Amino acid sequence: MIKVGIVGGTGYTGSELLRLLVRHAQVEIAAVTSRSDAGTGVADFHPALRGEIDLAFTTPEAAGLADCDLVFFATPNGTAMNEAAALLEAGVRVIDLAADFRLKDLEVWQRWYGMTHAAPDLVEAAVYGLPEVNREAIATARLVANPGCYPTAVTLGLLPLLEAGVVDAGRLIADVKSGVSGAGRKPSTALLLAECGESFKAYSVGGHRHQPEICENLRHAVGVEIGLTFVPHLVPMVRGIEASLYATLQQSGLDLQALFEARYRNEPFVDVLPTGSPVETRSVRGTNLCRLSVLEPQGAGVVVVQSVIDNLVKGAAGQAVQNMNIMFGWNEATGLALSALAP
Numbered sequence: 001m002i003k004v005g006i007v008g009g010t011g012y013t014g015s016e017l018l019r020l021l022v023r024h025a026q027v028e029i030a031a032v033t034s035r036s037d038a039g040t041g042v043a044d045f046h047p048a049l050r051g052e053i054d055l056a057f058t059t060p061e062a063a064g065l066a067d068c069d070l071v072f073f074a075t076p077n078g079t080a081m082n083e084a085a086a087l088l089e090a091g092v093r094v095i096d097l098a099a100d101f102r103l104k105d106l107e108v109w110q111r112w113y114g115m116t117h118a119a120p121d122l123v124e125a126a127v128y129g130l131p132e133v134n135r136e137a138i139a140t141a142r143l144v145a146n147p148g149c150y151p152t153a154v155t156l157g158l159l160p161l162l163e164a165g166v167v168d169a170g171r172l173i174a175d176v177k178s179g180v181s182g183a184g185r186k187p188s189t190a191l192l193l194a195e196c197g198e199s200f201k202a203y204s205v206g207g208h209r210h211q212p213e214i215c216e217n218l219r220h221a222v223g224v225e226i227g228l229t230f231v232p233h234l235v236p237m238v239r240g241i242e243a244s245l246y247a248t249l250q251q252s253g254l255d256l257q258a259l260f261e262a263r264y265r266n267e268p269f270v271d272v273l274p275t276g277s278p279v280e281t282r283s284v285r286g287t288n289l290c291r292l293s294v295l296e297p298q299g300a301g302v303v304v305v306q307s308v309i310d311n312l313v314k315g316a317a318g319q320a321v322q323n324m325n326i327m328f329g330w331n332e333a334t335g336l337a338l339s340a341l342a343p
């Protein structure tokens with residue numbers, strides 16, 4: 001049994017961590033923080049957890065995080081970078097669900113996140129927590145940068161094509177849609193039902209901070225420069241990401257289905273669907289799965305990959321638990337045997 005702390009237990013990814021960790025056989029939740037709800041019972045705040053947890057939220061300062069074996073930061077960007085060094089020094093392992101340690105290029109990070117990095121030394125030491133690429137490094141990591149939700153869906157979808165060198169890496173397109181929980185629980189007018197319900201829109205078309213994260217992932221994995229047009233959209237649903245990915249094939253006559261099946265054959269959380277199967281977010285809702293489909297419509301030389309995840313699970317908390325399992329040498333799927341909530 002290890003002791004874990006969760007910083008940010010009232011947010012959407014913190015809630016999802018709680019849902020997964022209360023039933024995790026190897027974990028004791030020792031502390032859950034919220035500055036605004038300190039003193040409130042965790043199960044009073046999250047009624048779905050009644051009978052599962054007997055703790056109250058504390059402030060981060062009073063949480064005794066240095067006594068934990070592992071601390072998850074489910075906090076806004078720019079939070080963990082101020083706290084991680086002291087925890088690591090105290091022997092605590094850290095998984096940050098935000099973007100503080102995701103990009104190795106600090107200049108790019110500072111431009112996109114609009115702040116000066118408080119712990120540049122730790123950026124180098126951090127391991128990007130995408131198990132399908134970095135499993136070995138995650139196993140020995142003290143600090144894991146949990147990937148972004150869009151980058152998880154897009155990277156897993158494009159990786160087999162780029163690793164095999166069969167598409168033009170300079171002209172990739174990711175047309176991606178997210179449910180509103182991707183924006184977090186903090187109130188904003190744009191996320192009111194009357195603003196985003198019965199409507200569908202693209203946003204950040206001119207540039208989104210996940211584009212450099214995806215490019216860095218793919219460049220790191222395959223060693224070639226990546227050109228990617230990434231356009232996110234907001235869909236009036238709560239959970240889920242669907243990524244439609246387009247790439248120009250440089251070879252003909254490929255068995256794309258076999259390529260994808262071979263790449264992910266041993267991956268517990270990537271499911272390559274049979275050709276022609278429906279690819280829908282509800283098939284992964286509440287699970288840690290990424291489901292993929294690959295096609296070359298009309299044999300026209302353009303490959304279309306569809307990738308679906310639950311942004312709060314494989315896109316955040318589930319992937320963080322998967323990383324924890326790897327870091328502590330447990331079966332990677334511990335606590336993650338989840339059925340999809342469909343319909």
Ligand SMILES: NC(=O)C1=CN([C@@H]2O[C@H](COP(=O)(O)OP(=O)(O)OC[C@H]3O[C@@H](n4cnc5c(N)ncnc54)[C@H](OP(=O)(O)O)[C@@H]3O)[C@@H](O)[C@H]2O)C=CC1
Nearest residue numbers: 008010011012013034035036074075077098182184185316
């Ligand atoms: N939502 C998603 O689908 C995904 C989110 N992420 C990332 O995960 C992180 C958390 O996201 P999400 O759960 O949606 O965010 P929320 O806005 O829903 O929750 C944020 C949580 O952090 C706490 N918090 C805020 N500021 C601080 C601070 N300075 N110090 C300590 N605690 C703080 C809040 O509680 P309080 O203010 O009371 O302390 C709250 O519990 C973000 O970085 C996000 O970008 C990553 C992948 C997917």
Ligand SMILES: CC(=O)N[C@@H](CCC(=O)OP(=O)(O)O)C(=O)O
Nearest residue numbers: 098099148149178179180182183
């Ligand atoms: C729908 C929506 O608003 N999505 C968020 C994704 C946020 C997120 O998860 O950001 P990180 O992964 O970088 O922490 C956005 O586009 O800003």
